[in-house]
Amino acid sequence: MKRTVVDNEIVIVGGGICGLATALALHRKRIKSLVLEKSEELRATGAAIIVQANGWHALDQLGVGSILRQTAIQIHGGKFISLSEDESKEAPFGINGEFRCLKRTDLIKAIANCLPHETIRTGCQVLSIELDPVTKYPQLLLSNGSILQAKVVIGCDGVNSMVSNMVSLHPTKLLRFSTCVARGFTKYQNDHQFPSEFVMISRGQVQLGRIPITDKLVYWFVTRLSTSQDSIISKDPVLIRRSLLESIEDFPVHAMDMIHNCKLSSLHLTDLKYRPPWDLLLNRFNKGTTVVAGDAMHATGPFMAQGGSTSIEDAIVLARCLAEKMDNTTDAIAERNDIEEAFDKYAKERRMRIFWLSLNTFLVGKRLDTKSCIVRSIVFAMVFVLFRDPDGHSRYNCGTL
Ligand SMILES: Cc1cc2nc3c(=O)[nH]c(=O)nc-3n(C[C@H](O)[C@H](O)[C@H](O)COP(=O)(O)OP(=O)(O)OC[C@H]3O[C@@H](n4cnc5c(N)ncnc54)[C@H](O)[C@@H]3O)c2cc1C
Structure with a gap:
């Protein structure tokens, strides 16, 4: 040896x-x-990551905050949209301080390049x-x-x-949650026109979150209950996309389009483990x-x-x-x-x-x-x-x- x-x-x-x-x-x-x-x-792995005020403070201490701010727009607020059979309800929510969504590759590269x-x-x-x-x-x-x-x-x-x-x-x-999460990017040829806000749309136990990263790139995630098929689905991005479209089939058209047109290579379906x-x-x-x-x-x-x-x-x-x-x-x-x-x-x-x-x-x-x-x-x-x-x-x- x-x-x-x-x-x-x-x-x-x-x-x-x-x-x-x-x-x-x-x-x-x-x-x-x-x-x-x-x-x-x-x-x-996992397309993008939300970084909130405490995270920006920590990134500034590392000396990479200003580089990373150039890669992602600031999110100023958000809204919950709850869908049900007869009506949909909207509730705005505020955001404390700086809130941006970073491409994980940008974050990793920015740190690694300083070493x-x-x-x-x-x-x-x-x-x-x-x-x-x-x-x-x-x-x-x-x-x-x-x-x-x-x-x-x-x-x-x-x-x-x-x-x-x-x-x-x-x-x-x-331990494991019964919920799993799929994440991905959608890249738009022209500007996506979404406002710079964090939107959460939910129906029952399915939730879809959408956050713009730039004018052309959007990060989204879908949470839903895990199924026995997920270990097979998670290995194939086409299957992940199909299962997501099934989960959100009664969501607004722009949400369905976003998932339909996503970048397949960015897709991940993850089960959620945690330490109690x-x-x-x-x-x-x-x-x-x-x-x-x-x-x-x-x-x-x-x-x-x-x-x-x-x-x-x-x-x-x-x-x-x-x-x-x-x-x-x-x-x-x-x-x-x-x-x-x-x-x-x-x-x-x-x-x-x-x-x-x-x-x-x-x-x-x-x-x-x-x-x-x-x-x-x-x-x-x-x-x-x-x-x-x-x-x-x-x-x-x-x-x-
Ligand atoms: C679905 C999902 C969404 C998330 N969204 C957010 C978010 O929006 N904002 C946020 O702040 N956090 C988010 N997180 C959490 C965040 O991704 C993690 O907390 C973070 O990545 C943890 O980083 P880490 O370096 O501790 O672990 P990891 O990122 O898992 O890195 C561990 C590294 O160690 C390596 N490794 C493991 N074992 C060995 C070994 N024996 N020898 C050598 N190398 C080894 C692995 O290859 C890996 O590269 C999310 C997590 C999930 C699952």
Whole structure:
């Protein structure tokens, strides 16, 4: 077996939004890191991502906000349209601060382009992590058979995180919503003429969301109850489109046209896994000098459109805490203690933020999941009591880097 000792002290597992944002936040603090991504190239699954005020603050801290603002128009408001047999009802809603929808490729590229060339290693899967019995630092076993040693490992390996299972007190038990989501783009030859607003159209348990990205490009998503056929449908974009058109067959013509004319390569149908919110109260986020961030720490459903933004917040807070503690001490034990103290501070700062957000997302998801009017009313009342300010989640400020 090959054995390679890296001089990079910090290894980040996963090159998604969180891994790249963490590498950039550390780079801005003059701390070098290495990102290991299992895919052959950086992935941007899921067409687009909504970024709300808290996310824009975090992107500004990373220094990529102004580049990304040029790629997406600002959304100023929204409306719910509820369709029923006899009438349709419209209810406008306000938006707190800055709200835009970014192409995921734009976000990933903007962050990756700011990183030193040698930071990202693609086609590199981490199979397992163990503690070196002598140094007590983590050792990563890679799919090519080599072993990397690192002083710090940051697990940004997404919802099915291997690192999270390693640091948690108990192995992660992911749960599933009964709802699934399809997402895609529609590109219009001429301007689409939709106003710069977020429109949600619903009938029963089917919801369609529409947000313009530019004058010619629109991001949309459809949520509906999962079916036993979804594992087959999700493999073929033509089948996804057909199933969506069936789900929204009594929706307005412009909505049907939008799905009909979508870019097939942008289509994804995803089942929704989440970490129960109460686990976040009790679970450990680090073990020694290995820590988790992003979906690896707090996978939620997409119902608040905050998973990506909170991952960038994690990156800012983690880099800030590490930079405060990573000085040039030569004493190995003192150094390890410093890193662990940095992670304790990070966990303390993030725990309640991600708990409340996960709980809010969980309740909103359960409201969509259930057919029972009684359960829906109870969940509605809980959301009303616990989350009186519906925009509270986007007013959060993760501070400066
Ligand atoms: C339907 C849907 C809609 C959403 N909409 C929004 C939205 O509008 N706004 C928003 O803010 N959030 C949204 N989210 C949430 C958001 O997509 C996630 O929170 C975000 O992508 C998490 O980023 P991450 O880097 O933690 O994980 P990921 O994006 O999953 O990245 C993990 C990376 O790690 C790599 N990896 C995994 N295991 C290994 C390994 N062993 N070795 C090496 N590499 C590995 C993977 O290949 C992947 O690239 C949505 C999610 C869904 C499902």
